[in-house]
Amino acid sequence: MKMALRACLRTKPGLTALLSQLSCSGHAAARRAPALVAQRSSSSTSQKIKVDFDQSSGVAVMHMQSPPVNSLSLEFLTDVCIALEKLEMDKSCRGLVVTSSQPKVFSAGLDILDMYGKSPEHCAEFWKAVQEMWLKFYGSNMITIAAVNGSSPAGGCLLSMTCDYRIMADNPRYSIGLNETKLGIVAPFWFKDTMVNTVGHRATEMALQLGLLYSPAEALKIGLVDQLVHEDQVLTTATETMTKWLAIPGILNISYTCHFFHLWCCNLVCTICSCVCQVIAAKKIHLSQDF
Numbered sequence: 001m002k003m004a005l006r007a008c009l010r011t012k013p014g015l016t017a018l019l020s021q022l023s024c025s026g027h028a029a030a031r032r033a034p035a036l037v038a039q040r041s042s043s044s045t046s047q048k049i050k051v052d053f054d055q056s057s058g059v060a061v062m063h064m065q066s067p068p069v070n071s072l073s074l075e076f077l078t079d080v081c082i083a084l085e086k087l088e089m090d091k092s093c094r095g096l097v098v099t100s101s102q103p104k105v106f107s108a109g110l111d112i113l114d115m116y117g118k119s120p121e122h123c124a125e126f127w128k129a130v131q132e133m134w135l136k137f138y139g140s141n142m143i144t145i146a147a148v149n150g151s152s153p154a155g156g157c158l159l160s161m162t163c164d165y166r167i168m169a170d171n172p173r174y175s176i177g178l179n180e181t182k183l184g185i186v187a188p189f190w191f192k193d194t195m196v197n198t199v200g201h202r203a204t205e206m207a208l209q210l211g212l213l214y215s216p217a218e219a220l221k222i223g224l225v226d227q228l229v230h231e232d233q234v235l236t237t238a239t240e241t242m243t244k245w246l247a248i249p250g251i252l253n254i255s256y257t258c259h260f261f262h263l264w265c266c267n268l269v270c271t272i273c274s275c276v277c278q279v280i281a282a283k284k285i286h287l288s289q290d291f
């Protein structure tokens with residue numbers, strides 16, 4: 001599925017343009033961006049994102065370093081999107097590994113504090129940034145691997161599911177899943193679709209209805225992650241796996257069917273509708289709080 005999106009983006013420039021209009025690149029572009037320089041290895045850092053790029057292998061490693069738990073705030077999401085955009089523009093970068101610099105946590109999902117008691121404008125901007133992250137990762141031209149070296153609930157799980165492959169630390173204290181239901185909120189349908197594309201319909205129904213968080217072993221069993229390794233080995237395994245993937249001829253140029261393109265269009269249209277609804281809902285909440 002991820003590859004289908006990538007192909008659509010490559011073959012439909014108009015769509016890419018539409019996407020970029022929908023996305024929050026506007027505010028993103030105004031911010032500082034980690035630079036990639038033409039040398040064998042480079043490292044670039046924003047406050048919350050560190051990118052190490054090895055030009056000889058064409059593989060970049062994005063370290064999320066937003067303490068304490070890499071929660072996805074507007075600022076953090078913007079940094080992630082800028083870093084990804086930069087890598088995407090560098091055609092020598094063919095693979096991206098995403099991992100966490102925080103102990104025990106890959107990402108705690110959306111920053112709850114950035115969703116509560118904020119202006120409708122902030123909420124709209126925030127929500128756009130969440131969608132942009134999803135679209136950018138899912139539609140990436142690079143091979144993407146999530147090195148899930150800690151817990152990854154809700155939006156953190158979404159982030160990992162937008163990657164081509166997930167390697168998780170085999171530590172039963174960690175968990176991963178879309179647990180929104182348990183928090184009393186409904187996972188947006190495109191979270192759901194992403195999970196369906198990863199683990200199938202029935203597993204997703206169960207996961208979302210019950211707000212399940214899975215141990216690494218359970219996650220492997222349902223296909224939510226692809227591989228478990230000792231936590232010291234997550235990053236090295238990810239880069240080794242990347243090398244194998246990139247050695248496959250034409251891996252970045254696989255052709256895709258119209259079916260996937262239609263599905264992607266549906267997702268896009270629904271996303272626009274959802275975005276409008278979220279903003280209206282946020283405005284209503286805001287108004288009701290005033291009384």
Ligand SMILES: CC/C=C\C/C=C\C/C=C\CC/C=C/CC(=O)SCCNC(=O)CCNC(=O)[C@H](O)C(C)(C)COP(=O)(O)OP(=O)(O)OC[C@H]1O[C@@H](n2cnc3c(N)ncnc32)[C@H](O)[C@@H]1OP(=O)(O)O
Pocket residue numbers: 068069071104105107108109110111112113114115122123124126127151153154155156179180183185186187188278279281282
């Ligand atoms: C703006 C929106 C506008 C319109 C949209 C409207 C509606 C949208 C509708 C639905 C949206 C649905 C989508 C939701 C997706 C999400 O991602 S929701 C977030 C769900 N996240 C969680 O449930 C994770 C909760 N956290 C944990 O389970 C644990 O913290 C974790 C396992 C990650 C780590 O555990 P541990 O190492 O023990 O650390 P602590 O629990 O002690 O936490 C450390 C500090 O971090 C703070 N924190 C944890 N998670 C978050 C978070 N998601 N956002 C902000 N802050 C977080 C925690 O409070 C501790 O802070 P403290 O040290 O106490 O100050």
